[in-house]
Amino acid sequence: MALISPSRRLRRTPFTPGVEAAGVKGYTVYNHMLLPTVFRSVEEDYRHLKTAVQVWDVSCERQVSIRGRDARRMMELLSPRDLSKMQDDQCYYIPVVDRAGGMLNDPVAVKRADDHYWISIADGDFLQYALGVADGMGLDVEITEPDVCPLAIQGPKADDLMTRVFGDQVREIRFFRYKELTFEGHPFVVARSGYSKQGGFEIYVDRADLAMPLWDALFAAGEDLNVWAGCPNLIERIEGGLLSFGNDMTRENSPFEAGLGKFVNASGDYLAKAGLAARANPDRMIRPIEIEGDLPPCDRAWPLFAGDTQVGNVTSAARSPDFNTNVAIGMVEAAHWAPGTTLRVETLDGAHVAHVRDKFWI
Amino acid sequence: MALISPSRRLRRTPFTPGVEAAGVKGYTVYNHMLLPTVFRSVEEDYRHLKTAVQVWDVSCERQVSIRGRDARRMMELLSPRDLSKMQDDQCYYIPVVDRAGGMLNDPVAVKRADDHYWISIADGDFLQYALGVADGMGLDVEITEPDVCPLAIQGPKADDLMTRVFGDQVREIRFFRYKELTFEGHPFVVARSGYSKQGGFEIYVDRADLAMPLWDALFAAGEDLNVWAGCPNLIERIEGGLLSFGNDMTRENSPFEAGLGKFVNASGDYLAKAGLAARANPDRMIRPIEIEGDLPPCDRAWPLFAGDTQVGNVTSAARSPDFNTNVAIGMVEAAHWAPGTTLRVETLDGAHVAHVRDKFWI
Structure with a gap:
């Protein structure tokens, strides 16, 4: 591995001090931001993830915030997936594609309100596509990257750890749903989701000043659970078939090729509809x-x-x-x-x- | 500096074998691609850049290719800069902005034909903005990232080195103009441009199979010129006032704030016109x-x-x-x-x- 040169462009996160203190050994760059890749060794991190609980700085899962009178219309233009039954507390995996059916990202949409969505993105400036559509069509939406930094709690003991910090309500959160739970007086979006197959949560941290206090509270509460700082684990995510946009699929590929055809089911007139229809029977x-x-x-x-x-x-x-x-x-x-x-x-x-x-x- | 973890998503370039053989010591990630940052030391590289000639792998300056019947219209929608006098062999620095006047990138547009432009981008997926505009407005353009990998030849002896490989025509290339010059029977776009103040060229290498032969030919021809592998140099670019998108300005900033107001002079009806008019008198x-x-x-x-x-x-x-x-x-x-x-x-x-x-x- 080569060294990575520091610059403002490779953004640090509100949790980077905790990550560094925990002895991070490698990074990747994801959405212009540092994403840890290994703490002890990829194998040790893997073993621990499958047996205990880890705290992951996944701030690089940036949010594209779509807000305003046309927010719902914008989401429907962008999403091949039917959003008509999406509940107010729901998160939807929505592979997004261009007019020709090529994948642009595979984000998770989080409904914050009828006129407000977060699109939690994989690596790639999908904000720019949304912005281009909105500017080109003159839609009444505000598109921003708010300073929301997801912190993932992953592993079989994730429920135990989270309960100690956020209370018993944590256990009631269903898969790909969220609740707003309070820490230090501030309500955080806490979803049952995350980039591992070991179970767990993502806390959407929208108060940078509470980031390290939350990090520290989780480590203090989880000492006897043997909580570690961790990160998405290469071995575990391949075993589990968790795809990585930019690695396993790119704009060259349709969602059908990526095995994501089941998310192409919207009935309305979204931008990629014709392009996707033409690619519904993939040859790879x-x-x-x-x-x-x-x-x-x-x-x-x-x-x-x-x-x-x-x-x-x-x-x-x-x-x-x-x-x-x-x-x-x-x-x-x-x-x-x-x-x-x-x-x-x-x-x-x-x-x-x-x-x-x-x-x-x- | 921490280590960087390898993955397909942090793309290698056709020149990476040459870069590695030359002893690269650090990378940054730029447009999902590896960009060298240091070979001997930032100070040694700096001294050498100012006195000799270097070959830089800047493949990460990806091209957004805009091609088709509406290509010219697309460029005019995107560009705050007046393109009406742009010549067929010309390169234009065009800061691009969203509807609200926030900077999205500061690329160089290269006119390839009346219906074909390359937008040579700084770090950020500006392709997605262009694609969003085209998809939203239904424009008749094909927008792609062709496999074009710029190789920069920078330093006071750049003309001498380039002449040895591409012939005397090199000396006739004017600043921010290009000629198509032949190497191994293939015509390459060779522009007088580059991210240093020491003078030089950028070769737009659109044949990956000729990348390392060209690299090797340049090093063989420049042995007595003391040619080194190099890269954009942090010290030299700051001395020269060369801005870095993502470091020195972001979408928070207008081109006026970035000192690029002189490039806001298009008379037509481009997407950002009203947004920029409102920000013409910056307070920073x-x-x-x-x-x-x-x-x-x-x-x-x-x-x-x-x-x-x-x-x-x-x-x-x-x-x-x-x-x-x-x-x-x-x-x-x-x-x-x-x-x-x-x-x-x-x-x-x-x-x-x-x-x-x-x-x-x-």
Whole structure:
């Protein structure tokens, strides 16, 4: 790994002092912001995430706030997913696409009010697309990036830890729903969500002055739960089939190719409707892939071959201690995507045998 | 500096093998791509840039390609700058802004044909804004990020080096103009431009297979010119007053605040016209600032004070060997922006005396 040069453009977060004190060893850059990638080691962090509870600085999940008279219309223009039944306390995964059906992001929309939504984005300035639509169409909305910094509490003991800080109401929060719960007199949006399969919450921290007090309160309350500072874990997220926009899919791909076709169900006249209709039968798709042997870090797309023909790419890969194999995510052409198909993946260190699987490791 | 974790999302470039072989010591992430920040040391790189010639991998200056029947109209909708006199071989610096006059990027537009423009962007997915406008208005344009990777040749000996590889025509290229010049039988756009004040060129490399051959040819031809691999240099760019979008200005700022008001001169009906008209008399502006003492790295905005009142921020700062002081860029409120004003800047290491200057160090 190379060093990363500091600058204001690679934004720190209100939790960075806590992250640094906890001994962060690596970062990535996500939405122009620092996102920790490892504390002890990726393997130690992984083991701990699956057995205890971690506090993650995911401030880089920036919010695109859409507010105003046309907010609902704007959301309907942007969303391939039917929003008509979205409740006031609900979070919706809504892959967003351009007119031609190419993915622009895979955010989570959080309904704050009838005229106010947050779009909690993956890496990429989706704010600019929303702004372009609003400016081009003259919509009556205000589009901003508010200083809201999500803090994720993830792991099997997440309910226990959160209850100690926010009270028993935490346990009543349903999956992809939220409640406003109070800390130091301020109501925070607390959702049952997060970028792991271990369960947990995301606290949308909209008061920077309360960020480190909240961080400290969580660590104080969780001492006997063995709470650690953590971060999205490469191994765990591949095992669980959690996609990473920019890694596993890009604007080259439709949501159908990314296996997200079930979120394309809006009946209204959204911007991408015709483009998506034309791509509803993809000829390549995301697949779980098992790879044999010792792998280098996956820092670029690795081509997948059937004989001499390239039939896809592997885009994320890691050694899984629990499954004692290499877990990977790739995009595979239709003729080769059947579970059980054996392919060849070319890495920097040479060729490896790869097997298309039916399910992720969950 | 912390370590940066590899992933496909932090894209390598066709020149990364050359950059690594040259001993890159640090990166930043820019448009989801690796941008080198230091090779020997920032000071050694600086000294060499001012006296010799360097080859920079600035592939991260991605192109937003706007092509089609409505391309010219699209450019006019996006650009506050009058494009009516733009020649076929011309590059224009066009700060782009939203409907409210907030800066979205400060790219260089390159006219490729009447119906085809490249917008060579600073850090930020301006492609998404252009796409939002096109999708929202139903314009007949194709908007893509072609695989065009600029390679910059910068320094006082840039003309000499470039002539050896591309021939004498190089010397005839005027500032912010380009010619198509041939290497290995392929015509490359070669512009006299670049992110330094030392003179030089940017080669828009649109053939990835010719990237390393071109890199190698430049190093072979420039051996006696002492050509080095280099990168945009923090010290030199601050001395020269070269702004960095995301560091020195953001969407919070108008082009007037960033000192770019002279580029707001289009007469047509572009999207940001009313928003910019309302902000034509800014109450804060970019200023060159000299700072006394020993400074830590500037990794966040440092507040500027007059007495107890915050009157601005410093956003970039570095020790200048040539001027034997700390050179800096900041945003200062009107009552305090007069050259010669003395202020106080608060850094992590404490307070420093700061002086507003009339000019950058050029």
